[in-house]
Ligand SMILES: Nc1ncnc2c1ncn2[C@@H]1O[C@H](COP(=O)(O)OP(=O)(O)O)[C@@H](O)[C@H]1O
């Protein structure tokens with residue numbers, strides 16, 4: 001079982017989007033996939049409930065210390081969604097089971113400072129400090145055609161204690177598909193190909209470290 005935890009101190013940076021898109025990817029790849037949703041808003045859990053009949057299903061359970069006992073037997077991929085403002089203690093039951101940890105980051109200077117504090121907190125956690133739990137940063141909602149977007153990403157890469165493992169574009173496709181219980185990997189059309197390519201590096205990184 002490969003467990004991916006998605007966390008950030010910030011709300012609205014794309015945690016649930018990352019969780020549901022990866023669930024779309026793994027379920028389409030034929031893996032038995034489950035979401036553990038530790039956020040009280042339960043957006044990922046509700047997304048799994050909206051999944052249409054013609055898309056492979058994704059199991060979902062509420063987060064708790066016992067959550068991993070409640071995911072279906074033989075689950076191959078678990079993705080944990082977490083709320084904003086998590087402390088080291090909140091994360092502990094999930095990080096104990098995690099194979100990789102992903103932190104989405106929006107491209108704004110304001111966001112960067114708060115995220116850096118969070119990243120330094122993470123760096124103090126035992127398994128992370130010992131190099132047992134890889135942490136990857138995901139630049140999200142990037143507008144590659146703007147300087148601001150590029151500069152923020154460069155600054156993040158320079159100042160963060162962890163590598164940037166993906167750059168995801170800003171796109172209404174994510175907003176629309178989330179509402180339908182779907183992800184970009186539930187489609188095979190030309191329109192989503194570029195979006196899917198944004199994820200290739202991240203998916204390779206998870207494979208390598210998971
Ligand atoms: N790459 C993206 N492009 C466009 N909108 C995005 C993108 N990522 C997230 N969003 C939107 O931003 C909002 C916050 O994202 P969400 O994943 O719910 O963040 P979090 O779970 O960290 O609070 C949602 O409306 C979501 O659809």
Ligand SMILES: [Mg+2]
Pocket residue numbers: 015016017039043081082
């Ligand atoms: Mg969320």
